[in-house]
Amino acid sequence: MTDTADIVIAGGAVIGSSIAWHLATHPGFRGRIVVVEPDPTYQFSASALSAGSIRQQFSQPVNIAISLYGIGFLREIGERLAVEGERPEIGLHEGGYLYLGTEAARGVFEANNADQSRLGANIALLDPAALAARFPYLSIEDVAIGSLGLAGEGWFDGYGLMQAFRKAARAAGVEYRKARVVDIQRKADRIEAVMLDSGESIACGAFVNAAGASGARLLCEQAGCPVPVYAKKRSVFSFAAKGTFPAHPLVIDATGVWWRPEGTGFITGYSPDEPEPVDFAHDFEVDWPLFEEVIWPALATRIPAFEAIRPGRAWAGHYDMNLLDHNAVVGRLGDLANAYLACGFSGHGLQQSPAVGRGLAELIVEGSYRSLDLGDLGFARLGENRPLLERNVI
Numbered sequence: 001m002t003d004t005a006d007i008v009i010a011g012g013a014v015i016g017s018s019i020a021w022h023l024a025t026h027p028g029f030r031g032r033i034v035v036v037e038p039d040p041t042y043q044f045s046a047s048a049l050s051a052g053s054i055r056q057q058f059s060q061p062v063n064i065a066i067s068l069y070g071i072g073f074l075r076e077i078g079e080r081l082a083v084e085g086e087r088p089e090i091g092l093h094e095g096g097y098l099y100l101g102t103e104a105a106r107g108v109f110e111a112n113n114a115d116q117s118r119l120g121a122n123i124a125l126l127d128p129a130a131l132a133a134r135f136p137y138l139s140i141e142d143v144a145i146g147s148l149g150l151a152g153e154g155w156f157d158g159y160g161l162m163q164a165f166r167k168a169a170r171a172a173g174v175e176y177r178k179a180r181v182v183d184i185q186r187k188a189d190r191i192e193a194v195m196l197d198s199g200e201s202i203a204c205g206a207f208v209n210a211a212g213a214s215g216a217r218l219l220c221e222q223a224g225c226p227v228p229v230y231a232k233k234r235s236v237f238s239f240a241a242k243g244t245f246p247a248h249p250l251v252i253d254a255t256g257v258w259w260r261p262e263g264t265g266f267i268t269g270y271s272p273d274e275p276e277p278v279d280f281a282h283d284f285e286v287d288w289p290l291f292e293e294v295i296w297p298a299l300a301t302r303i304p305a306f307e308a309i310r311p312g313r314a315w316a317g318h319y320d321m322n323l324l325d326h327n328a329v330v331g332r333l334g335d336l337a338n339a340y341l342a343c344g345f346s347g348h349g350l351q352q353s354p355a356v357g358r359g360l361a362e363l364i365v366e367g368s369y370r371s372l373d374l375g376d377l378g379f380a381r382l383g384e385n386r387p388l389l390e391r392n393v394i
């Protein structure tokens, strides 16, 4: 059976649903949007397994601008995504990010801070005395500099954000189809239809690939426009600690280990170069040796009270890792006239979902970005081997 839609979106998690909602509510759009999503529980989607945090402390101007828009959107989510008077609640807590650096990192911290401040992010550089006064529970003998987000950074319920976009998209008329896109029919410079695992196909006016770590690369390949986006496993661990840690931010330690408050305890993680990225997100085994050998020692060194923590539950998810430069690939898909993609978020897709959804809706409906130019994240840089390198990635 063949169906027809004006827009078909593969992947209905936070990115696909944000694009769908922004399209459906764009004043210039009239048409039928079908989101194809195989797993309505989202149990393996990165959007359901993330650490749910947002920062302004990037080094690329486009990422800073995206997060500045993102925090504004999250602050107003109750009004923006309300459905029939029901306001979504995502528990946004602007606790800030605190990057800790040794003397060797001072130059990068100062350069980043100059760019962040110029673009309107509220980030302060702190010397050891200021760090000790503000965070007396930190042990900072080896720390030369800290970079603290004073506003616009923190954490929230990422699953809640995804569900809020999905619910608002459905209320705006978007249809969700429980299926997987298994093949793409391309003719010249157009995607004519997508084939589903149910045996059905959908002829489409335009196609958007938002299929994340386990789907986006294959769909790009099938469309004849390969991207270097692979699945990379990340484990997140929770723990409880005795003591009081007032105004505790999300800390990115000089070792690369990060942690932040979550409920009455904390969550933590670390991004090792290993394991190698893989084609599909299939291994969801938690990397407990990483916790014991790398993370816990780093926690205990930085906060002596963390020597005696009680480890709790843990989970693993996958980044959709763009191996070229660890930044998203957003915009038109290669040389295709009616295909778009949003993938390769490499660990910051939740916070980027509002701006990316808005941007792609503008590109599809109006033919160009109108509010924020996302051109730096475009597909062209892949073929030209022109990486958009971030100095701050976790």
Ligand SMILES: Cc1cc2nc3c(=O)[nH]c(=O)nc-3n(C[C@H](O)[C@H](O)[C@H](O)COP(=O)(O)OP(=O)(O)OC[C@H]3O[C@@H](n4cnc5c(N)ncnc54)[C@H](O)[C@@H]3O)c2cc1C
Residues within 6 Å of the ligand: 010, 011, 012, 013, 014, 015, 016, 036, 037, 038, 039, 042, 044, 045, 046, 047, 048, 049, 050, 051, 052, 053, 054, 179, 180, 181, 182, 210, 211, 212, 213, 214, 215, 216, 219, 234, 235, 236, 316, 317, 318, 319, 320, 342, 343, 345, 346, 347, 348, 349, 350, 351, 352
């Ligand atoms: C451990 C961890 C911590 C993270 N922490 C943060 C953080 O603190 N802040 C932040 O901003 N980001 C964070 N991220 C990253 C963030 O979760 C992702 O960038 C974001 O969720 C990507 O959203 P997505 O919709 O593109 O992908 P996903 O959430 O992976 O969704 C892709 C969807 O596509 C579907 N799909 C796959 N193949 C197909 C197909 N062939 N056809 C149709 N549908 C298909 C899948 O079922 C899935 O639901 C983290 C990620 C992980 C794993």
